[in-house]
Amino acid sequence: MTASSRHAMRHKLAIQLDPELSRQDGLTLLNMFIALVIVVGIVLAVLQTEPMVVTGNEHWFRYSELIFGSIFLLEYLARVWTCVENSKVKSRWHYIFSFVAIADLLAVTVAFSVYLGNGGILLRLLLLIRVLRLARLGRFSMAMDCIIEAVRSxxxxxxxxxxxxxxxxxxxxxxxxxxxxxxxxxx
Known part of the structure; x- marks a missing residue:
């Protein structure tokens, strides 16, 4: 693969991932898929709090966390790779240490945390970080800017x-x- 074809592929992926680079109104197809995965992940996390639902289905919940964790990891790596396409991002390191990227990384970590063992207080605290998936939804929405401005005013x-x-x-x-x-x- 040549450097120019890699750059073209990175640019196309960046347009799909970064709402600022997209020329269309609303979410791109890829961002709609990611938002759907986030919502389904949150619903499953809520269902996991009910022992009657979990009992006998532990392996399905583990597989779902593995799948969601893998999707979030791929998305995180893709965002790190494509972030330099946005002129507002100074460097990949600048992006990696931004709040949004850290929230993404925490979501990945939490998704894989079920494989660290059960019963630990640290694991239970990490499961609370799943709420950050909702924060990720907010970054996809232009309406969040309007809400923030209304609260400020x-x-x-x-x-x-x-x-x-x-x-x-x-x-x-x-x-x-x-x-x-x-x-x-x-x-």
Missing amino acids: RGYELLVSAIFAAALLLMSSTLLYLVEGPHQPEA
């Missing part, structure tokens, strides 16, 4: 609303405790 109003909601929650919880407290946990 109305930060004060949102803060007042959050304080009001917290006070209301505290008062209702206290009232519920006063009403039910003497009868619990026996009743």
